[in-house]
Amino acid sequence: MLSYLLLALLAVTIAAYFAGYSKARAFATGASDGSQHSLSGYHGAYVAAWAGIPSFLLVLLWLLFQGPVVDSLLVSSLPPDRVEGLDVGQLNLLVSEIKSVAKGNIFSEPDAVVLAAAERYNAWNAIANWAMVACALALAVGALFIARSKLAPRFRARNQVERITSALMIVCSLIAIFTTIGIVVSLLYETLRFFSMVSPLQFFFGLNWEPQIAMREDQVTSGGAFGAIPVYVGTLLIAFIAMLVATPIGLFSAVYLTEYASDGVRAVVKPLLEILAGIPTVVYGFFAVLTVAPAMRQFGELLGFSIAPNSALAAGAVMGIMLIPFISSLSDDALAAVPQSLRDGSYGLGATKGETITKVLLPAALPGIMGGILLAVSRAIGETMIVVMAAGIIAALTLNPFEPVTTVTVQIVTLLIGDTEFDNPKTLAAFALGLVLFLVTLCLNVIALSIVRKYREQYD
Amino acid sequence: MVKGSLTMDQQVVSPETTTTRSVVEDPKITSGDVSVFYGAKQALFDVNLDIPRYAVTSLIGPSGCGKSTYLRCINRMNDTIPIARVTGEIKIDDQDIYDPDLDVVELRARVGMVFQKPNPFPKSIFENVAYGPRIHGLAKGKTDLEELVTTSLERAGLWDEVKDRINEPGTGLSGGQQQRLCIARAIATKPDIILMDEPCSALDPIATAKVEELMMELREKYTIVIVTHSMAQAQRVSQKTAFFHIGYMVEYGDTKQIFEDPQDKRTQDYIFGRFG
Numbered sequence: 001m002l003s004y005l006l007l008a009l010l011a012v013t014i015a016a017y018f019a020g021y022s023k024a025r026a027f028a029t030g031a032s033d034g035s036q037h038s039l040s041g042y043h044g045a046y047v048a049a050w051a052g053i054p055s056f057l058l059v060l061l062w063l064l065f066q067g068p069v070v071d072s073l074l075v076s077s078l079p080p081d082r083v084e085g086l087d088v089g090q091l092n093l094l095v096s097e098i099k100s101v102a103k104g105n106i107f108s109e110p111d112a113v114v115l116a117a118a119e120r121y122n123a124w125n126a127i128a129n130w131a132m133v134a135c136a137l138a139l140a141v142g143a144l145f146i147a148r149s150k151l152a153p154r155f156r157a158r159n160q161v162e163r164i165t166s167a168l169m170i171v172c173s174l175i176a177i178f179t180t181i182g183i184v185v186s187l188l189y190e191t192l193r194f195f196s197m198v199s200p201l202q203f204f205f206g207l208n209w210e211p212q213i214a215m216r217e218d219q220v221t222s223g224g225a226f227g228a229i230p231v232y233v234g235t236l237l238i239a240f241i242a243m244l245v246a247t248p249i250g251l252f253s254a255v256y257l258t259e260y261a262s263d264g265v266r267a268v269v270k271p272l273l274e275i276l277a278g279i280p281t282v283v284y285g286f287f288a289v290l291t292v293a294p295a296m297r298q299f300g301e302l303l304g305f306s307i308a309p310n311s312a313l314a315a316g317a318v319m320g321i322m323l324i325p326f327i328s329s330l331s332d333d334a335l336a337a338v339p340q341s342l343r344d345g346s347y348g349l350g351a352t353k354g355e356t357i358t359k360v361l362l363p364a365a366l367p368g369i370m371g372g373i374l375l376a377v378s379r380a381i382g383e384t385m386i387v388v389m390a391a392g393i394i395a396a397l398t399l400n401p402f403e404p405v406t407t408v409t410v411q412i413v414t415l416l417i418g419d420t421e422f423d424n425p426k427t428l429a430a431f432a433l434g435l436v437l438f439l440v441t442l443c444l445n446v447i448a449l450s451i452v453r454k455y456r457e458q459y460d
Numbered sequence: 461m462v463k464g465s466l467t468m469d470q471q472v473v474s475p476e477t478t479t480t481r482s483v484v485e486d487p488k489i490t491s492g493d494v495s496v497f498y499g500a501k502q503a504l505f506d507v508n509l510d511i512p513r514y515a516v517t518s519l520i521g522p523s524g525c526g527k528s529t530y531l532r533c534i535n536r537m538n539d540t541i542p543i544a545r546v547t548g549e550i551k552i553d554d555q556d557i558y559d560p561d562l563d564v565v566e567l568r569a570r571v572g573m574v575f576q577k578p579n580p581f582p583k584s585i586f587e588n589v590a591y592g593p594r595i596h597g598l599a600k601g602k603t604d605l606e607e608l609v610t611t612s613l614e615r616a617g618l619w620d621e622v623k624d625r626i627n628e629p630g631t632g633l634s635g636g637q638q639q640r641l642c643i644a645r646a647i648a649t650k651p652d653i654i655l656m657d658e659p660c661s662a663l664d665p666i667a668t669a670k671v672e673e674l675m676m677e678l679r680e681k682y683t684i685v686i687v688t689h690s691m692a693q694a695q696r697v698s699q700k701t702a703f704f705h706i707g708y709m710v711e712y713g714d715t716k717q718i719f720e721d722p723q724d725k726r727t728q729d730y731i732f733g734r735f736g
Contacts, residue, residue, distance in 0.1 A: 344575055
C-alpha cells in the first residue's frame with residue numbers, strides 16, 4: 001500500500017516536471033527575444049518540487065500520527081467496565097492483544113470485546129490508509145496545478161529551485177544534528193536515572209566495578225559495585241598500548257611512502273596498508289585471541305614471566321595494528337601537502353633527507369599528523385570487539401599490561417546483553433559509561449579539529 | 461613548445477652554434493658539455509659556460525629554454541628529481557662537483573640557492589636563518605649563532621625591519637621581506653656562490669628594487685648566478701649574460717654587449733622582442 005503510494009507520488013512528481021517543462025518550452029519558443037528568466041528545466045524542477053515534497057512530508061506526518069491516534073480511538077471505544085481498574089501496563093497489554101488478534105495471530109480463544117475491538121481497529125486503519133492515499137495524491141496534484149499556473153516568462157524559477165535545494169540541504173544536515181542531540185538527551189536522561197540510584201561520587205571515584213552483584217534484589221545499591229575507575233583505567237591502558245604500537249609504525253610508514261618510496265612501491269604499499277582499515281574488527285579479535293595472545297604467552301614463558309591468556313598487551317597490540325592505516329593515511333596526506341618549495345629550500349641549504357624530514361616536513365605537517373593520531377585515539381577508546389575477545393571482561397584495577405583488563409565499551413556490551421531491566425542500576429550504568437565515553441571522544445575530536453584549524457595553511 | 465617562427469630560425473642558424481665573445485679570466489664555475497635528461501627527454505644540450513667570481517651573471521631566455529635546469533646543476537638540485545640525469549662536467553674552483561667522492565651536502569652549503577617563490581619554513585625568523593648553521597654546525601654556542609643570524613639578516617638588508625620580531629613566524633612577513641629572509645637564510649651557511657631562480661618574479665616593483673640593490677651589494681663577497689625573465693633586470697644587475705634557447709646556450713658575453721649588439725639572430729629576436 002505504502003510503496004504503491006510512494007510510487008504514485010514519484011510518478012506525479014515526474015509528470016509535474018514535464019508539465020512545468022513543456023509549459024516553459026511553449027513560452028520560450030513564443031518569446032525568442034530571450035526575455036524568459038529561467039531555463040525550462042528550472043520551471044520543470046519548480047513544479048516537480050511543489051508536487052513531490054509537500055505530499056511526501058504529508059505521508060511522513062500521517063504515518064507518524066496514525067498509530068497513536070488509532071490507538072487512542074481504540075482505547076476510548078473499549079467498554080468502560082473492561083478498562084476500569086487497569087493500570088498503564090495492563091492497558092498496553094490489552095491493546096497489544098487486540099492488535100495481534102487484528103493481525104490474525106490468535107493463540108487462545110479471545111473474548112468478544114477483544115474480537116470486536118480488533119475488527120474496529122482493522123477498519124479504522126483501512127480508513128486511515130485510504131484517507132492518506134487520497135490526501136497525498138490530492139495534495140500532489142493540486143500543488144502541481146497551482147505551481148504550474150504560476151509559471152510565466154519572467155517567473156524566477158531558477159532562484160526558487162535554488163532556494164528549495166538549499167532548504168533540502170539544511171534539512172539533511174539537521175537530521176544529523178538532531179540525531180546527535182537525541183542520542184545525547186537519551187543518554188543524559190538514563191544517566192540521571194542511574195545517578196539517582198548510585199551516587200556520582202561512587203561512580204566517578206569508586207575503585208570497584210562489579211555490576212553483576214547488583215543483579216540480586218538484596219544488593220541493588222550495594223556499596224562499591226559501580227566504581228568506574230578500573231573500567232576507565234583499563235580503557236586508557238589498552239588505548240595507550242595501541243597508540244604506542246600504531247603511532248610510530250603509522251608515522252614512519254607515512255614518511256617512507258611520501259619521501260623514500262619510489263612510485264612503483266608506493267602504488268603497491270599504500271593500498272595494502274589501507275586494506276588493514278577494511279578488515280572487520282571481529283577478525284582482528286580472533287587474530288588477537290587465537291594467534292597473538294598464545295604467542296605472547298609462550299614468549300613470556302621463555303623469558304620467565306607469566307602473561308595471562310587475556311591480556312591488555314595482546315588486545316592493545318592488535319588494536320594498534322588496526323589503527324596503523326588511520327595514522328599512516330592521514331600523515332601521508334599531510335606530508336604530501338607540504339609544498340615542494342619547502343623541501344627544495346631545505347635541500348638547497350645542504351640539509352640531508354633526514355634533516356629535511358625531521359626539521360621541516362614533520363613540523364609543517366604536524367596538524368594533519370595530530371589530527372590522524374587523535375582520530376586513532378578516538379577509535380581506540382571506542383573499539384569493542386577486539387577487547388571483548390582478547391582482553392576479557394573482568395574489571396581489575398591494574399596498570400600491568402600482562403593482566404586482563406576491561407574497557408568501557410566491553411562493559412556496556414556485557415551490561416546490555418541478555419534480559420535487561422531498565423529500572424535496574426546494572427542496565428542504567430551502561431548509559432552512564434556511554435555518556436562519559438561520548439564526552440571523552442567528543443573532547444578529543446574538538447581538540448583535534450582545533451589543532452588542525454589553528455596550524456592549517458601556516459606554510460602558504 | 462616550439463613556435464613556428466622558432467623552427468624557421470633554427471634552419472637559419474644551427475642550434476649547436478654558440479657565440480662566446482668574452483673569455484673569463486680565473487672563472488669561479490666552469491662547465492664543459494653539460495647535458496641534462498629528464499627521463500628520455502633531453503632538456504639541456506652541451507652547455508659550455510665559464511662564470512666569473514665576484515660578479516652577477518644572468519641567464520635569460522624564453523620559458524622552457526633550460527636556464528633553470530642549468531642553474532639547478534650548479535648545486536646538484538637536479539639530484540632530487542629521480543628521473544633527472546646530468547652528463548658533462550661542472551667545476552667550482554677547479555673541483556668537479558659531480559665527482560662521486562664529493563658530498564652533495566657540503567656542496568649545497570657552499571652554493572646557496574634562492575627560489576622563485578619565497579619559501580620560508582613555517583618557523584620563526586630566527587629559526588629560518590639559523591636552520592643552515594644548525595645543520596652544518598657552523599656556530600659554536602648560542603651567542604655565536606645569534607651573531608651569525610644577525611649578520612646574515614644585516615647583509616640581506618632585513619635586520620632593521622625584523623629585529624623587534626625575530627621570534628615571530630617568517631611566513632608572516634611580506635613577500636619581499638620573505639624573499640630577503642630566504643637570501644639571509646642562504647647567506648647564513650657561508651656560501652661563496654648564490655644561485656637565484658627568478659627571485660623577483662613573485663615580488664612587486666618596490667620589493668624587486670630592494671632585492672636588486674641587495675644583489676649588487678652581495679656581488680662584492682659572493683659569486684651570483686641569477687635566472688630572470690626580466691631583461692631590464694638582467695641589464696641592471698648583471699655583468700655577464702648568457703642567452704638560452706630550447707636547451708642550448710646560444711650566446712654569452714658581457715651584459716652590455718649582449719643587449720646592445722647581439723651576434724646570434726635568435727638572441728636578437730629575443731632581445732628586440734620578436735618572440736618570448
